[in-house]
Amino acid sequence: MSMPKWMGIIAALAIVGFGLLFSNDLTKHQSHSTPVEILASTSDDIVGQWRSVVENPTHPNTVAQRYMRHTFFSDGELVVENEENNSISYEWRYDNGIFIATRSSGTNEFIEHFRLIDRDTLEKVLFQSTIGGKPLANYNPEDEFIRQGSGKEGSMEMLDIFASANSAMNFVDPSTLSVGSSYTLSRKTPIAPDYVASDLAEIRYAPPGQMIEIIEQTLVENKMWYRVRTGDSEGWINSIALFGQDLN
Numbered sequence: 211m212s213m214p215k216w217m218g219i220i221a222a223l224a225i226v227g228f229g230l231l232f233s234n235d236l237t238k239h240q241s242h243s244t245p246v247e248i249l250a251s252t253s254d255d256i257v258g259q260w261r262s263v264v265e266n267p268t269h270p271n272t273v274a275q276r277y278m279r280h281t282f283f284s285d286g287e288l289v290v291e292n293e294e295n296n297s298i299s300y301e302w303r304y305d306n307g308i309f310i311a312t313r314s315s316g317t318n319e320f321i322e323h324f325r326l327i328d329r330d331t332l333e334k335v336l337f338q339s340t341i342g343g344k345p346l347a348n349y350n351p352e353d354e355f356i357r358q359g360s361g362k363e364g365s366m367e368m369l370d371i372f373a374s375a376n377s378a379m380n381f382v383d384p385s386t387l388s389v390g391s392s393y394t395l396s397r398k399t400p401i402a403p404d405y406v407a408s409d410l411a412e413i414r415y416a417p418p419g420q421m422i423e424i425i426e427q428t429l430v431e432n433k434m435w436y437r438v439r440t441g442d443s444e445g446w447i448n449s450i451a452l453f454g455q456d457l458n
Contacts, residue, residue: 251326253304256282257453259383260332260355272367273356283454317343330360359386384452385434392423396456401445405435416440
């Protein structure tokens with residue numbers, strides 16, 4: 211066989227061998243890859259109060275009591291306590307796993323994106339700002355928040371940054387009401403005969419100013435339900451119906 215034919219056969223074998231090696235290497239990498247799990251969420255899952263994780267390394271495993279606490283209300287309002295007794299209000303909406311908060315003032319606009327890492331951990335993954343109609347900031351702040359009243363919060367230290375501020379806001383968290391305590395409703399509130407699905411005709415409404423007594427609580431699909439007594443009647447209230455209310 212002539213030299214050119216031998217060289218052609220060798221070249222062909224080399225190409226086939228390289229192809230097999232490349233294919234095996236690709237298969238090896240694909241078999242060891244781990245898909246990123248995304249927490250399935252709904253718009254109700256963010257409703258509640260979230261404490262800011264203190265980033266100062268001298269305070270490990272610590273959340274701030276009030277400073278930068280985020281309160282997501284079921285009516286689409288977000289209140290951020292950014293100073294001792296001041297707050298900023300946003301509007302928020304849910305879009306395919308991302309909670310989008312927006313705030314505008316004249317030609318200035320601020321957009322923040324949040325996502326749930328797990329039921330009790332929230333992360334801010336985007337901050338965008340437009341000042342005077344011109345884009346300014348666009349980055350991932352990587353801020354972390356812990357759900358107020360959760361077991362995770364209970365395992366962390368609490369730092370009261372504004373301990374001396376008498377007028378600092380301190381909302382009542384509707385997901386952590388105490389059995390045996392009484393509260394006054396500030397708006398019309400639905401009361402169901404049971405925490406399972408009820409016929410709309412069976413739901414009654416407590417008027418603003420109605421006092422309720424918490425006599426039992428139960429967690430159903432990550433939502434807190436309270437059995438309450440109003441006068442001579444009893445029924446169940448979902449904690450989501452209590453957000454945005456001035457509970458006294």
